[in-house]
Amino acid sequence: MSKLTIEELKNRSLEVRKKYHELELAYHGSEWTVEEDALAFLTDAGLVGRLTMSQQGRWPKADTDEELRHKLGESIWWLTVLAARMNIDIEEATENFLSKTEKMLGN
Numbered sequence: 051m052s053k054l055t056i057e058e059l060k061n062r063s064l065e066v067r068k069k070y071h072e073l074e075l076a077y078h079g080s081e082w083t084v085e086e087d088a089l090a091f092l093t094d095a096g097l098v099g100r101l102t103m104s105q106q107g108r109w110p111k112a113d114t115d116e117e118l119r120h121k122l123g124e125s126i127w128w129l130t131v132l133a134a135r136m137n138i139d140i141e142e143a144t145e146n147f148l149s150k151t152e153k154m155l156g157n
Contacts, residue, residue, distance in 0.1 A: 056140075056141050059126075059130055060130055060134065060140065063127050063130040063131050063134075064130075064131065064134055066127065067131045070082075084132065084135045084136060087128065087131060087132055087135065088132060090128065091125065091128035091129065091132060094121055094124050094125050094128060095125055097121050098118065098121045098122060098125055101114045101117055101118040101121060102118065104118075105118055
């Protein structure tokens with residue numbers, strides 16, 4: 051399996067989200083709002099926390115590695131979608147964060 055470029059990540063993420071919007075329209079008559087997307091991301095982020103606890107032996111659930119990998123990928127997908135829906139360039143936002151943090155830490 052080849053590694054994704056940032057452009058591929060953004061394009062594929064938005065295409066998958068578009069398909070989910072179609073399902074939302076079919077089942078509920080409207081697409082999820084940005085706020086609903088953010089809440090869905092927060093749910094998945096919480097699951098990343100719980101699955102991490104499990105993987106590290108701090109929560110009694112076995113065989114969580116595959117589910118943890120899935121939720122980590124899904125969280126990156128959600129962040130990519132959220133940034134696009136709010137007209138924020140995820141690449142620029144990440145670069146700015148890293149540069150600012152590296153400078154603060156003396157790197």
